[in-house]
Each structure stands twice: as C-alpha cells, then as structure tokens.
Amino acid sequence: LSEKSAALIAKENKYGAHNYHPLPVVLDRGEGVFVWDVDGKKYYDFLSAYSAVNQGHCHPKIIDAMVKQAQTLTLTSRAFHNDKLGVFEEYITKYFGFDKLLPMNTGAEAVETALKLCRKWAYEVKQIPENQAQIIVCENNFHGRTTTIISFSNDEGARKNFGPFTDGFIKIPYDDTAALEAALKSSPNIAGFLVEPIQGEAGVYVPTEGYLAKAKALCEAHNVLFIADEVQTGIARTGRLLATCGNCSCSNGCENNPEVKPDILILGKAISGGVYPVSAVLANDAIMNVIQPGQHGSTFGGNPVAAAVAMAALEVVKDEKLSQNAEYLGTVLRKGLNEIASRNPLITLVRGKGLLNAIVINSDEDSDLAWNICLKFRDYGLLAKPTHGNKIRFAPPLVITEEQIHDCLAIIEKALNDFK
Ligand code: PMP
Numbered sequence: 001l002s003e004k005s006a007a008l009i010a011k012e013n014k015y016g017a018h019n020y021h022p023l024p025v026v027l028d029r030g031e032g033v034f035v036w037d038v039d040g041k042k043y044y045d046f047l048s049a050y051s052a053v054n055q056g057h058c059h060p061k062i063i064d065a066m067v068k069q070a071q072t073l074t075l076t077s078r079a080f081h082n083d084k085l086g087v088f089e090e091y092i093t094k095y096f097g098f099d100k101l102l103p104m105n106t107g108a109e110a111v112e113t114a115l116k117l118c119r120k121w122a123y124e125v126k127q128i129p130e131n132q133a134q135i136i137v138c139e140n141n142f143h144g145r146t147t148t149i150i151s152f153s154n155d156e157g158a159r160k161n162f163g164p165f166t167d168g169f170i171k172i173p174y175d176d177t178a179a180l181e182a183a184l185k186s187s188p189n190i191a192g193f194l195v196e197p198i199q200g201e202a203g204v205y206v207p208t209e210g211y212l213a214k215a216k217a218l219c220e221a222h223n224v225l226f227i228a229d230e231v232q233t234g235i236a237r238t239g240r241l242l243a244t245c246g247n248c249s250c251s252n253g254c255e256n257n258p259e260v261k262p263d264i265l266i267l268g269k270a271i272s273g274g275v276y277p278v279s280a281v282l283a284n285d286a287i288m289n290v291i292q293p294g295q296h297g298s299t300f301g302g303n304p305v306a307a308a309v310a311m312a313a314l315e316v317v318k319d320e321k322l323s324q325n326a327e328y329l330g331t332v333l334r335k336g337l338n339e340i341a342s343r344n345p346l347i348t349l350v351r352g353k354g355l356l357n358a359i360v361i362n363s364d365e366d367s368d369l370a371w372n373i374c375l376k377f378r379d380y381g382l383l384a385k386p387t388h389g390n391k392i393r394f395a396p397p398l399v400i401t402e403e404q405i406h407d408c409l410a411i412i413e414k415a416l417n418d419f420k
Contacts, residue, residue: 174202231266
C-alpha cells in the first residue's frame with residue numbers, strides 16, 4: 001500500500017464509523033469496467049459496487065443527464081410537483097409493466113416501503129385482523145440494514161445488540177416450495193412472501209429452476225403477495241432485465257413476457273447505474289392505491305435528478321443490450337472458471353447466472369483465505385470481494401467485453417495459482 005493510500009485509510013479509520021471492512025485500496029476514478037487507485041494503478045472492477053454499476057463507471061449518457069438536470073433543478077421535495085417525476089413514472093411503469101411507482105432512494109428503504117405496502121394491503125384489501133399480518137421471508141436473506149429488516153436477518157453479527165426487533169415475520173428455508181406451502185397454510189394472516197430471485201449476499205445462491213414460478217403460484221393460490229427484491233438481481237445483471245423474467249428474448253430483456261410477475265417489485269442499485277441513489281417500488285393499482293397522501297415518503301424520493309438519471313440509465317440498458325451481454329458473457333465466465341477449477345482444486349464450485357457469479361473455495365466460512373485471495377487479485381489488477389471466508393463474488397459491469405473477461409480469467413487463475 002502506498003503512503004498516500006495508507007494515509008487516506010488512516011483518516012477513515014480515525015474519523016469514520018467502523019461500519020464496513022473495505023479491501024485496502026483507495027479509488028479515485030472509474031470508467032466503464034475499470035477503476036483507478038490514487039496512485040494511478042488500473043483495476044478491473046469485478047464487484048460493480050454490489051451490482052449497482054451495471055452500465056459501467058461514469059457512463060457519459062447517465063452523467064450528462066445528471067449534470068443537465070442538476071444545473072436546472074435538483075430538489076423540490078414532494079411538497080410541490082416537479083416536471084420530471086410524472087415523465088419518469090410513466091417511463092418506468094411502462095418499462096417494467098406495472099401500473100404505479102413509489103420512488104425512494106436506497107434498496108433498504110424500498111424494501112421497507114414494500115413491507116409497509118404489503119401490510120396495508122393485507123389489512124385493507126385482504127382484511128386480515130389489525131396487527132396480525134405475517135410476512136414470510138427466507139433464511140440467509142439480505143434485504144438491507146434497517147431495524148425492521150435486520151429483525152429477520154440470519155446474520156447474528158448484524159443483529160447483536162440492535163434489538164428489540166420487529167414482529168410479524170416467518171422465516172423459511174430458501175429454495176423450498178414445500179416449506180413455503182406449509183407456511184402459507186399455517187395461518188390465514190399471511191400477507192406476503194419476500195424473496196430474492198438469487199440470494200446475492202448469501203454467496204450468489206441460485207435456486208432450483210422453476211422455484212420462483214412455483215412460489216408465485218403458491219402465493220397466488222393463497223392470496224398472498226409475491227414480493228421480489230431485485231435490488232441486486234435486477235437491471236440486466238442476471239442476463240434478463242429482471243431475474244424474475246422468463247426465457248423470452250425481446251430486446252428490452254422480456255418485460256412483456258415475464259415468467260414470474262411479482263405483485264410488488266423492488267429495484268435499486270443499477271436503476272441509476274450507480275450514479276445517484278435511486279430505488280423504486282412497483283405494483284399495480286389494486287395494491288399501490290392503498291397508500292394515501294401523507295402515509296409514506298422521503299424528502300429525496302422522486303427528485304428530478306433521480307428521475308433524469310434513472311431514465312438515462314434504463315435507456316443505456318436497452319440501447320447497449322446489457323441483458324444479452326450479461327447472459328452471453330456469464331456463460332463465458334463460468335466456462336472459464338470451471339476450466340480453472342479443473343486445473344486448481346482450490347475452486348470447489350462455480351455458480352451464478354448472467355454476470356452475477358461466485359466461486360466457492362476449499363476452506364471454511366470463517367477462514368481468511370477468500371480475503372487473502374482478493375488481496376492477491378488486487379495486486380494483479382482485479383477488484384473482487386468475498387461474501388464469506390470461502391466464497392468470492394464476481395460481478396463486473398455488464399459493459400465488459402469477451403476479451404476483457406478472458407483477461408480477467410487469466411488474472412484470477414494466476415492469483416489462485418499462488419495459493420495452490
Ligand atoms: N436487497 C438486496 C437483495 C441487496 O442485495 C441489497 C444490497 N446489497 C439491499 C436490498 C440493500 O440495498 P441498499 O444497500 O441500497 O440499502
């Protein structure tokens with residue numbers, strides 16, 4: 001680590017809360033699939049800010065939209081109307097095929113919004129007795145860091161000494177439709193089922209083919225809302241516009257023919273290309289209309305910069321065919337990783353979909369091996385981050401090329417060989 005980097009990290013450690021554990025590298029520039037550190041060293045970004053920078057760093061079209069809007073009007077709050085919000089709402093609802101949008105800023109906020117919306121629908125439409133609504137969630141979920149969301153987290157570190165927690169959640173195993181069916185039958189007061197189409201933070205756990213469709217059908221049969229948290233999987237990351245999309249091949253990534261249409265769809269991260277905090281909750285009128293003025297909101301939610309940025313970012317997804325690129329290059333990446341695994345027994349499993357992938361390495365969840373491997377990747381010019389002591393996620397910006405994927409595979413193999 002250079003003196004300059006070390007000094008900047010020391011500042012963070014001294015003056016910043018210790019709520020993260022970043023890899024020791026200090027970045028000051030990004031462009032496309034690359035980022036540079038303060039000493040000018042160039043790296044492949046193989047994390048994309050946890051799948052937020054799908055369109056690549058500092059995409060000129062998104063930056064232009066942001067700058068133009070920022071020079072005109074940045075924030076009115078929702079005390080007044082602004083000229084971008086309605087245009088954005090029409091754009092995004094048509095893009096994803098829903099009646100209405102509730103705009104927020106971060107992923108966790110959007111999850112909270114979806115939970116509130118689901119409960120309100122349960123009391124006012126499904127007529128569950130007051131304060132009795134239950135929402136089914138999955139083991140090993142990750143939906144954010146708020147007090148309600150950590151109430152149903154499995155991560156004991158994220159929960160310890162943050163209680164008391166919020167009631168009203170039933171936790172079942174992920175990728176288990178029998179468990180879902182049993183939970184749905186266990187009470188007449190089930191309001192919703194909150195699920196990640198692929199569990200990203202759990203180490204890119206991809207459920208069995210057909211799981212989501214079966215889960216959706218079960219929810220429908222029990223008049224329970226299927227709530228998809230696509231904060232990490234959405235916006236072309238998994239080779240489809242949404243991970244809940246089916247196998248059609250429309251150029252926009254199949255919003256017209258989804259295999260599993262969620263009742264409530266939660267989006268964040270890459271909806272802005274990582275340029276500006278934007279998140280979204282989408283639902284049809286029968287659900288969204290339960291929210292009345294004054295019952296939910298945020299000062300920044302739906303601001304004109306967010307609207308302009310998100311529209312530009314979603315145009316890029318369509319124009320640059322990022323779903324198709326992610327799908328194709330995902331197969332190239334996994335093929336290459338499996339070839340490395342055949343030469344290096346350190347990799348015990350390669351998994352993922354599109355460009356949301358992980359390798360499982362031969363050690364245990366608490367080891368520091370994955371961390372040390374990521375340090376070695378860094379030394380060789382690639383930035384990735386472990387999800388666990390034995391799992392490393394690979395999620396580059398979706399604008400990456402095939403040649404660059406091969407370049408990255410060479411770096412990955414070279415680094416892993418140092419641990420053989
Ligand atoms: N849901 C999922 C599935 C996520 O992966 C994340 C972030 N990793 C969140 C919600 C929370 O998003 P944010 O960090 O923007 O609050």
